[in-house]
Amino acid sequence: MAIDPCDWCEEVLQPFLDRELTDTEMREAEAHLDTCSYCRKRYRFEQSLRRYVRQIVEPMPLEMKARLADLRLEL
């Protein structure tokens, strides 16, 4: 039984965005995404989600660096 193209596209979403697919698989996924708005939306969502996750962490508190510097051993 042939795999549903959207199921296949879901299966390769991560390796696609991580650029781990072979050239042939990449072309196949791109061809499907060109014609399928269902998958396209979900791929775009995943890209935005990755950017969003990258930004979640608040920067290190400013005074923390001074505290770390104090941990240095005395010369």
Added chain:
Amino acid sequence: MSETESEARRLADDARERVRFEEEALDLADQVYRVARGLVSSKEEAEDLVQDTYARAFRSWRSFTPGTNLRAWLLRILTNLNIDRGRRVQRSPDMQSLEERDYYLYDRLEATSGAKDEERVIERLSQDDIVDALAEVPHDFRDVVVLVDIGDFSYADAAQILDIPVGTVMSRLHRGRRILKKELADVAVKD
């Protein structure tokens, strides 16, 4: 040169090398903190973990080989300390749930918000949702997701830090992201 002079020179070289190590390590503190913050659930815990990491790094600076990856070396100390602190009681899930699919989060958010495009759908998520969901991801998977997706480490560096094969990094990353999305759907839809 007398023996005393050469000893003095050796000590001076040693001190210079150590100061250089300490400065380079401190320059990486923001990046180390980012990873710590992703691994533990509160800001205070992250600060403690980073302080312990630096205290240990400064004590064992001689075991660092100059010219190798200092960021990975520091993160290895950090992830080991995190294990030592007994934050690993959670076991990895054995069975892959059907909800751990890559489209699951989008489908849940779209269904519950009525939004029809991905930009509206992502607005349903807050930064707190992501922090809360990340805390629910089992540690083995969370470590990899945090190192690669937040810390920006390569698969090879993550493998070196966690002392696991690159293939395991990739499989844990793929599954960890799916678990994160499943948890995120639960957290966000509850709000």
